[in-house]
Amino acid sequence: MKEKAFLHNVKLFCLLILLLFIPVTVLSQKKKKKDAETELVKKDSTDAKKGKKYNDLVKKGTIKKGLFNIIQVKTDVYFEIQDSLFKREFLLVNKLSQVPYEINERGLNKGMNYENKIISFYKDTIAKKVWVKTYQPKVSSPKEDAITASVVDNFSESIIEVFDIETKNNDSTSVVIKVNKIFDGKQKSFNDVFNNIGLSGSAKSDLSYIEGLKSFPKNIVVKSQLTTSFSDNGPTVPITLGVTTNIILLDKTPMKPRFSDNRIGYFTETHWYFADTQQAMLEKELITRWRLEPKKEDEERYLKGELVEPKKPIVYYIDPSTPKQWRQYIIDGVHDWQAAFERAGFKNAIIAKEPTEKDLDFDIDDVRYSVITYAASPKSNAMGPSVVDPRSGEIIEADIIWWHNVMTSLHSWMRIQTGPIDPKARGNKFSDEHMGEAIRFVSSHEVGHTFGLKHNMGSSFAYDVESLRSKEFTAKMGGTAPSIMDYARYNYVAQPEDNVTVITPKIGEYDKYAIEWGYRWYGPNDDETAKLNEAITKHQNDPIYFYGEQQGSVIDPRSQSEDLGNDAVKASEYGLKNLKRVVDSIVSWTYDKDKSYYETGKLYIGAIGQWKMYNHHVMNNIGGVYLNTTVHGDGKQSYVPVPAAMQKKAADYLNRNIITIPQWLFFNDILEKTNPLKDSPVGPYEYTPYTLARELQYDVIYHLFSDDRLLRMTENELFQRNKTKEAVFTVNDLFKKIHQNVFAGTIQNKSLTIMERMTQKNYVDVLIVSTNILFEKTDTKKNLEIQQTLNMPHLCSYLDDAHMVRNINQTALKRVTEITSDKKGELNKVLQLLKLKKNTGDQSTKNHYFDLIQRIEKALNNTTF
Known part of the structure; x- marks a missing residue:
């Protein structure tokens, strides 16, 4: 009975627990259901608010x-x-x-x-x-x-x-x-x-x-x-x-890049490559270029050598602000590149046009449009930068900036460089046709940059100077150099009797070769790297295809701005003959009744600037080194000193034309009407001939005896005597040549003219200043900067020289190089001569010697007199 009672009580207890638990469970389930319904309502409310806010934005705006x-x-x-x-x-x-x-x-x-x-x-x-x-x-x-x-x-x-x-x-x-x-x-x-x-x-x-x-x-x-x-x-x-x-x-997938080769001139984007198989990181340069490809259906025809139209041509629009008389010349300058792209296998690859009503969305600032923008500005320049996808080097859009006043530079170049052989290039204002042809040349040059091409300052060295005097040769080659990307302006070499008529730079053989190298499309089965290398190797010994990098401080005289031909001395001598004709005609060419002599003074200083440019072209051969971009197996030398005979010839030219200041240039009848004039922010600035001659002569002497140049000459002497046994033009040879001319009157016991005394002061001061700088503390004093009084106008000044200069270190620890001994030795040599001759000549000459002796003795810390 007790067991039955116990079981009964257990059942009653379990039933009670069950009865108590059921309401809690039901309530919990009901609560969960209610909470879920609440969350759903909240979500619907949030979504409704979200939708409302979005719809309100669209509705209100x-x-x-x-x-x-x-x-x-x-x-x-x-x-x-x-x-x-x-x-x-x-x-x-x-x-x-x-x-x-x-x-x-x-x-x-x-x-x-x-x-x-x-x-x-x-x-x-x-x-x-x-x-x-x-x-x-x-x-x-x-x-x-x-x-x-x-x-x-x-x-x-x-x-x-x-x-x-x-x-x-x-x-x-x-x-x-x-x-x-x-x-x-x-x-x-x-x-x-x-x-x-x-x-x-x-x-x-x-x-x-x-x-x-x-x-x-x-x-x-x-x-x-x-x-x-x-x-x-x-x-x-x-x-x-x-x-x-x-x-x-x-694009999700960038354009396939093309890697640069330093033997051909393209702007680049640097890229670093890492991989497990490497033992060192790989750095490569991607050339900048447009994505020019054949249409899918034309690929086979293209690979067979047929000309095809690209999938997407390169289109340039002319700024509607461009004066109407220049638009067609600018368009023609762009279209002149068609032949180069045909070499790469594409026809109708480039288009230049004015925007029309069909171009409904045209906007100069929209990157979908490459525009040649015309800028109302006093700046005399033009430039051709591009917008590039840095992942691949693909050019997305180009912006050529064309400053209105670029025509002042063109007018100056043509007048001074071609006036003697072209009557159309003599007046204060050119015909629209004559100026238009110059605009066409600049258009081609700047558009070349937007294709990715760098300057090729070495191109003009390919032509023999005498060939530039040939009417037949210049007509056949079409210009002054194999590349319009050189700064080979106008033909200043040709003489009036040569009857040369093709005197304007044109797109040349190098340009076509460079475009083909950069833009030829290769199929998936082609070994692109091998084909590109083969294209360069094929022409590696032909100077027409030579690429010379732009330089800051010129080391390789082949790659200079504004020069012509393969012999700077000969080209400059022809240039001086023409420059004398210009100077003789300055007053008559600039005559304008009842007008001031402003144009006369401007043309005069332009002629002096051209003379200065010739001096530097020649000077850079002294201590110069031909810098060849070489690869294994090509059999070329990377560094070739300029031949000694050429350096001697250059020094003789400087003796004749800068150490001895040309009277016809600085002291002539023009000075009865005006001084040389240079524009400045406060108006025309006048230069007196004595001041200008003194400053420009100092500039050449200072750069002639620069530490870098003398160190290169020392390096060349060391290399040539130990390796080649060829004739060497040494630092002492240079000092001897210049010294004999600077002090010729002193050696002959003559009374010196003002200009002779000026030259001696310039020479001595250059040696004193440049020697002192070697021993100055560079953290407390600054090196002497020579004021560049006259600069011929340039284009493309936006370009970053750091990407175009060969960096060769020759200047470490200059204090312990031979140049300190050579410069001090020359100063001592001058001192001994002056002491010997101090009582010769007239009183002005004696005063001059006294002055120089004191300066040199102070510089050499020599207190005896």
Whole structure:
């Protein structure tokens, strides 16, 4: 009975527990259901609010559909970014679109590109933000290699901006961000214009605003007006710049790069390559070039050698601001390159045209259009930069800046260099036809840069000087050098009796060869590297295909700016003959009744500048070295000293034409009417002949006895005597030649003229100053800088010389080189001569000797007299 009672009680207890538990479970389930319903209501409410906010934005504002949909509500600007565009790579390109007077005067003009960088957008759903990052796309490694993980960590992206996600679109496939701050001057992340153009500082956001927006399938265009304050050694003034930011969607797969070869001149992008199989990182240069490819259906025909049209031609638009009389000449200069691209297998590869009504979206600042922009500016120049995809070297767009006053340079060059042989090039103003042909040449040169071509300053060395006097040769070769990318201006060598008529630079054989090398398309089965190397090797011994790098301080005299032919002395002597004819005609060529002698003075100083240029062309042969870009197996020497005979001839030329100042140039009848005139910010600046002659002579002597030049001569002497046993032109040979001319009157016991005394003072001062500099502490004193009084006008001054100069170190520890002994020895030699001759000549000559003796003794720390 007890057991039955116990079992009964257990059952009652379990039933009670069950009865108590059931309501709790049911209530819990009901609560969960209710909570789920609440969350659903909340979600529906959030989505409704989200949809409402997106719809309100669209309803209140305007929307421009494209790469990003741009929503504008009054002054607020939003980007709607599709999810598919996150993590894609974009190129950010910033340009000037409007400039005030103060910036124009600094050489900054509409169309100039001042900042580019790769960016990517990342969506952060947790923080509800969009991050913008940038990186340098200059490093690569195979995806499957172990080192790739290290590459990712050691060359990572950097965050430059963040945006709050304002809302999503109705189907949640895009997010909306407000972007005012990156375009109205509040932030510099997307556009740091003032620091990039050298003004520093920030935009004043209350005086800056977004001016206009456009959206297209592959790019966004945003225009802004940004204001800052600027002071240039004067009162602070407001500066407002019109700027345009382009955001361009880059292809997922970059163009296949083509690696550079230093034997041919292309601009490049540096790239580093890492791989597990390496024992060292590989650095390569990618040439910059357009993506020029045959259409798919034409590939076989192309590979068989047939001319085909490219899939996408290169198109240039002429700025509508260009004066009408010059437009066709500029277009012709572009189209002159057709023959070069035909050599590469493409017909109709380049097109230049004026925008028409069909070009509805045409905008100079839009990167979809390559434009030759005409800038109203006093600057006398032109340049041809490009926008490049740094991942591959692909040129995306080109911007040629054409400053209005470039015609002043053309007028000066033609007048001085061709006036003696071409009557059309003599007046104060040329005919439109004559100026137009010059504009065509500049157009071709600058367009060449936008194809990726560097200057080829060595091209003109290919032609024998005498051939430039041949009417038949110049007509056949079409110009002054095998490359229009040289600074081989006009034919100053040809004499009036030669009857040469083709005197303007033209696109030449080197240009066609370079374009073929850079743009020929190769099929998947071709060994591209082998074919490219073969193309260079085939022409390696022909001077017409020689590429000479642009140089800062000239080492290789073959690669000089503005020179002609393979013998600088002979070319300059012919040039001087023509220059004398110019000087004799300056007054008559510039005659304009009742006008001032301004044009006369300007032409006069231009002639003196040409004389100065000839002096430097010749001088750079002394201590010069031919720098050959060599490879294993080509049998060439990398460094070849300029032959001793040429160096001696150059020294003799300088003795005749600079150590002895030419009377016909500096002391003539022109001075009865005007001094040489040079424009300056405060008006024409006059130079007296004695002052100008003294300064220009000093300039040549200083550079002639520069440490670098004398060290090269020492190196050449050491190498030649030990290796080749050839004749050597030594430092002492140079001093002897110049010394004998400078002190000829002293040696002969003559009374010296003012000009002879001037030359001796210049010579002694150069040696004293340059010797003292060797022993100065470089951290407390600065080296002497020679003022470049006369500079002939140049083009393409935007180019970065650091990428074009052979860096050869010859200047370490100059104090303990032979040049200190040689310079001090020459000073002592002069001192002993002056002491011997100090009582000869007239009183002015004796005073002069007394002065020089004291200077030298002080320099040599010699107190005896």
